[in-house]
Each structure stands twice: as structure tokens, then as C-alpha cells.
Amino acid sequence: xxxxxxxxxxxxxxxxxxxxxxxxxxxxxxxxxxxxxxxxxxxxxxxxxxxxxxxxxxxxxxxxxxxxxxxxxxxxxxxxxxxxxxxxxxxxxxxxxxxxxxxxxxxxxxxxxxxxxxxxxxxxxxxxxxxxxxxxxxxxxxxxxxxxxxxxxxxxxxxxxxxxxxxxxxxxxxxxxxxxxxxxxxxxxxxxxxxxxxxxxxxxxxxxxxxxxxxxxxxxxxxxxxxxxxxxxxxxxxxxxxxxxxxxxxxxxxxxxxxxxxxxxxxxxxxxxxxxxxxxxxxxxxxxxxxxxxxxxxxxxxxxxxxxxxxxxxxxxxxxxxxxxxxxxxxxxxxxxxxxxxxxxxxxxxxxxxxxxxxxxxxxxxxxxxxxxxxxxxxxxxxxxxxxxxxxxxxxxxxxxxxxxxxxxxxxxxxxxxxxxxxxxxxxxxxxxxxxxxxxxxxxxxxxxx
Ligand code: TYD
Ligand code: MG
Numbered sequence: 481x482x483x484x485x486x487x488x489x490x491x492x493x494x495x496x497x498x499x500x501x502x503x504x505x506x507x508x509x510x511x512x513x514x515x516x517x518x519x520x521x522x523x524x525x526x527x528x529x530x531x532x533x534x535x536x537x538x539x540x541x542x543x544x545x546x547x548x549x550x551x552x553x554x555x556x557x558x559x560x561x562x563x564x565x566x567x568x569x570x571x572x573x574x575x576x577x578x579x580x581x582x583x584x585x586x587x588x589x590x591x592x593x594x595x596x597x598x599x600x601x602x603x604x605x606x607x608x609x610x611x612x613x614x615x616x617x618x619x620x621x622x623x624x625x626x627x628x629x630x631x632x633x634x635x636x637x638x639x640x641x642x643x644x645x646x647x648x649x650x651x652x653x654x655x656x657x658x659x660x661x662x663x664x665x666x667x668x669x670x671x672x673x674x675x676x677x678x679x680x681x682x683x684x685x686x687x688x689x690x691x692x693x694x695x696x697x698x699x700x701x702x703x704x705x706x707x708x709x710x711x712x713x714x715x716x717x718x719x720x721x722x723x724x725x726x727x728x729x730x731x732x733x734x735x736x737x738x739x740x741x742x743x744x745x746x747x748x749x750x751x752x753x754x755x756x757x758x759x760x761x762x763x764x765x766x767x768x769x770x771x772x773x774x775x776x777x778x779x780x781x782x783x784x785x786x787x788x789x790x791x792x793x794x795x796x797x798x799x800x801x802x803x804x805x806x807x808x809x810x811x812x813x814x815x816x817x818x819x820x821x822x823x824x825x826x827x828x829x830x831x832x833x834x835x836x837x838x839x840x841x842x843x844x845x846x847x848x849x850x851x852x853x854x855x856x857x858x859x860x861x862x863x864x865x866x867x868x869x870x871x872x873x874x875x876x877x878x879x880x881x882x883x884x885x886x887x888x889x890x891x892x893x894x895x896x897x898x899x900x901x902x903x904x905x906x907x908x909x910x911x912x913x914x915x916x917x918x919x920x921x922x923x924x925x926x927x928x929x930x
Contacts (some may be wrong), residue, residue: 487512488659493697514653515660539726542638542679545583548734548744549576551771552706552719554727557584557638560677561726562670564644564698565719566684567708572717572737573683575609576708577640578602579741582611588637590615591630595622595646595656609741622656624649624665628672636678641669643683644698659697666698699723710737711830716751717742718831721771731771750887752777752829759857762849765889766841767862767880768833774876774883776860778828779838781845786822797827799834803842806865810843813869814922816850837874839865840921844893847925855928856891860884863895869921873897878904885913892916893928 487496490513494505503511541556550556553563557580567573574597581590594602599620606613617634621627624647631639641647644665648656652664666682673680684698686707699705703725710717719733734748745751753765753776762781767774779798786792795803803825811817825842827833840863848855862880864872874880877898884892892915899917900910918924 486515488515489513490659493659513658513660515663542584542588544580546576546580546735546742546744547746549580549719552721552724552727552731552733553704554721554724554731557679558703558726559637559679560673561704562666562673562680562682562702563704563706564682564684564702565706565708566686568712569685570712571708571710572735572742573708574642575605575737576719576735576742577642577681577683578606578611578616579609581638581640582606582609582616584638585612585615585617589635590617590638590640591634591636592616592618592640592642593627594618594620594642596643608739622646622648624668628668631672631678632676635676638679638681640681641665641683643685645685662698663701666701670701709830709832714830716745716748716829728771749774749883750776752827752831753887754778754828757857759854761852761854762845764841764845764848764855765860765884766833766838767860767884768835768838769874769876769880774880775831776883776887776889777831777833779833779841779845780826780828781842781849782822782824783818783846783849784822784824786820791818791820792822792824794822794824796825797830797832798825798838798842802834802836802839805867806839806843807846809865809867809869809921810846813920814843814847814925816847818846818850821850835874836864836872837862837880839863840871840893840895840924843921844925844928847929851929853929858888858890859893860889860891861893861928863893863898863924865921871895871897871918871921871924878910881910881913881915885910890914893918893924895919 487499489503490511491508492506496512499512502509539558543550543556565573581592584590599618602618644662645657647665648661649664652661654660669680705723707720707722715736717735717737721729721731734745735742736745765776765778768777807818841861844861862874864874866872873895878900881892892913894917896917896919899915905911
């Protein structure tokens with residue numbers, strides 16, 4: 481047996497074969513930390529099998545009764561799965577898992593381990609959330625091995641570790657929360673989960689600037705990675721699956737944070753519209769796609785003469801690189817320059833929209849603000865915009881249109897390739913929808929703001 485020593489940068493996670501005062505990757509000083517690797521040993525490999533002999537009886541699922549949470553998990557929790565739930569402090573991770581465990585405790589042996597709060601705090605919250613207190617086992621502990629030993633004795637089926645950054649293993653160097661500890665704790669949990677068929681939720685805090693990069697580097701070690709998003713001062717929160725060995729990725733569940741905890745929102749398609757019928761310049765409704773369903777989302781733009789020497793580009797809920805590219809397309813192909821102007825764009829409701837299908841709506845919102853010309857309130861816009869000013873089709877165009885029609889939107893401005901065939905217009909209940917389909921962004925926008 482031999483043990484290798486490696487060093488890892490605490491700020492960028494770059495591996496280094498030997499210690500140095502400065503990280504050669506990100507140039508941070510004094511950021512390298514020793515990481516002891518698992519001893520290399522010779523073990524007997526399990527013999528190869530024919531795939532046809534492997535038993536693939538469908539994974540049993542343990543539903544949490546929180547419909548939106550089950551949706552992101554791929555239809556319920558799978559025994560032996562390790563699920564990482566990441567998110568900003570205060571977004572509601574502990575609340576969500578306590579509620580889910582409360583439901584699961586009726587059928588399974590569960591354990592909620594807190595390394596951050598006192599048992600009194602957990603109990604007070606559980607009471608408020610109406611969690612069945614009798615069957616919910618809790619433990620305040622930060623020693624990972626002590627926790628796993630307890631779980632073995634109790635034959636725990638489902639466990640929450642809140643949070644992975646507070647736990648430690650005594651033999652491993654570094655304080656709890658350091659790269660080496662977080663990695664070792666996760667490794668121990670994954671091994672335990674597979675050996676004992678225990679499902680484990682690991683809670684991981686991610687700060688906005690990503691300073692505490694812990695959970696990011698764990699993504700490849702666990703089965704499922706969920707991110708809990710949403711602003712603390714808003715009611716709606718979204719859980720998104722960014723990796724799932726047992727379900728679809730990019731699936732999203734929507735919750736409302738109420739005074740009695742999180743409530744699933746099962747039909748969120750019109751949640752992200754500001755509920756005003758009043759036409760307003762800069763306001764455009766787009767149809768985005770989240771996981772397996774369409775979502776109508778409002779985007780607002782404000783373009784104004786810049787007061788400073790450096791015009792401001794502020795994007796909330798959008799990728800600023802992509803918007804910079806779109807503004808260049810607008811200038812070159814539509815002849816609408818935003819040079820010397822501040823551009824603010826906001827996606828309503830704290831949602832993040834990263835799909836290219838939002839391109840056209842973003843440009844329509846910018847143009848609407850520049851021209852100070854409001855769109856008809858029953859207009860929906862979607863489509864991808866290429867660098868040559870061409871409009872590209874987006875996936876699931878018909879389902880997006882159907883969602884828009886369902887919410888009373890009647891005018892769709894879309895890429896030519898997304899134009900439904902006449903027979904689909906009748907079959908899919910889209911007959912109330914008037915489609916304006918174009919090949920290029922300049923012809924579409926010039927018609928829209930004629
Ligand atoms: P919490 O689950 O503690 O967040 P995290 O574990 O991600 O840090 O959620 C804390 C926030 O949720 C806090 O701002 C208060 C709010 N909250 C409610 O609005 N209603 C409730 O019933 C509960 C339990 C929390
Ligand atoms: Mg918490």
C-alpha cells in the first residue's frame with residue numbers, strides 16, 4: 481500500500497504535484513493545501529458480466545409528496561442515491577429537506593443531521609412546517625464517521641447532512657469546509673450510500689461570487705446535483721437538476737416560500753409574468769423551455785442615454801456575454817446602435833434564462849425601449865438569433881405556442897422554421913394564434929415596430 485500526497489488550490493481547485501507559495505493557475509497566494517488520497521490497494525475486481533444478465537428491475541422510487549421536488553428528482557428519491565442540493569444561504573435548502581423528510585418518515589427510517597443549527601432550532605422549524613415530529617429523527621453532529629456509524633446502527637434509509645461544509649473526518653487534514661475535508665466527507669457518504677442502500681442528501685452552500693466553491697467540485701462524485709435558486713426577498717424559488725443519473729437534467733421545480741414553508745407550484749407557466757395588462761415600452765413576453773415544460777416569462781429592457789464615459793450594461797437573469805453579442809447583431813443587421821447608451825435588462829421574477837431561444841425577445845425588448853414603443857399586450861416572442869442576423873428555430877416550438885395560447889396570447893413573432901403547418905394549427909389548439917414568422921431578425925423587428 482502506498483499513499484500519495486497531492487496539493488490542491490483552495491480557490492480554483494487546480495491540482496499541483498508539489499507545494500508552492502502561489503497557485504500557477506489562478507495566481508492566488510498561500511492557497512495550496514495538502515490532500516491525502518485514499519491508499520492504493522489491490523482488491524479483487526468483480527468479474528465481468530453480460531449486460532443482458534444484469535438485472536434492471538426499474539429503480540424503485542420513494543415519493544416525497546412534494547410534487548415539484550419529485551419532478552426534479554426524476555419521479556421520487558432512489559434508494560442509495562447521493563443527491564447534492566446547492567444554493568445560496570437562506571434560499572430554503574434546510575426547509576425543503578425537512579419538509580421532504582417529514583413526508584418520507586411515514587414510510588421510511590430517516591435521519592436529519594444538522595451541523596449548523598441547534599436541535600431546538602430544527603424542532604421549532606419542524607413544528608412550524610407541520611412535520612410529523614414523532615418519526616423524524618434528528619442529530620446535531622459534525623463528525624462524519626460518528627454520523628455514519630449512527631446511521632448504520634439505526635439502519636437509516638434516508639439521511640440529510642446539513643451541510644457538507646460543516647462536517648469533518650478527523651484523519652483528514654484541514655478544517656471543515658476545506659477542499660480536502662469536503663471531498664473526503666462526500667467520498668465517505670457515497671461509499672456508505674452504495675454499501676447500505678441509504679439515500680443521502682448533502683446540502684452545500686454556494687455564495688454568489690462562488691468564493692466557497694465546495695459543491696461545484698463535488699458534482700462528479702454524486703448521482704444527482706440540484707441547485708436551489710431564487711432571491712431571498714421573493715416568494716418563488718426554483719430547484720433545478722443540473723445532473724441526474726436517475727432522471728432528466730434541466731428539470732425544474734417551482735415552489736412558493738410561505739410562512740408555513742415551501743409549497744409546490746404545479747402549474748407555473750404564467751408565474752413569471754408581471755400581472756399588468758398595461759402595455760409598456762421595453763416589456764416583452766417570451767416563451768422559454770424549462771426541463772420538460774414551457775414557461776412564459778417577461779423580460780424588461782431600459783435603454784437610456786449614458787451619463788458616464790463608460791455606458792453601463794446591466795443584466796439580471798441573463799448571460800451578459802450573450803447579450804453583448806445580441807446588441808452587436810442589433811447594431812450591424814438592424815441598424816440600431818446602443819453605443820453611448822446604458823442598457824438594463826431584467827428577467828421578471830428572479831428567473832435565470834440561459835437558452836438561446838430568448839435572443840429574439842431580448843432584442844425586441846431593447847428595440848421597444850429605444851423606440852419608446854410598447855408591444856400589444858397579447859404578443860409572445862421567441863427565437864434564436866445568429867451572428868449573421870438569421871433567425872434559427874427553437875426546439876418544442878409548438879408546445880411554446882400552445883402555452884402562449886392557453887394564457888390568452890394571440891400574436892406570436894417567431895422564426896420561419898417554427899411556423900406550424902396548417903394542420904398542426906388546427907390539431908394542437910393553436911387556431912386562436914396568429915403567427916408572424918420570418919427568416920431574419922431585421923425583417924421581423926422592422927415589421928413588429930412598423
Ligand atoms: P433555510 O431553509 O434556513 O435556508 P438555507 O438552509 O438554504 O440556508 O430558509 C431560510 C429562509 O426561509 C429564511 O429567510 C426564512 C424563510 N422561511 C419562510 O419564509 N417560511 C418558513 O416556513 C421557513 C421555515 C423559512
Ligand atoms: Mg440551512
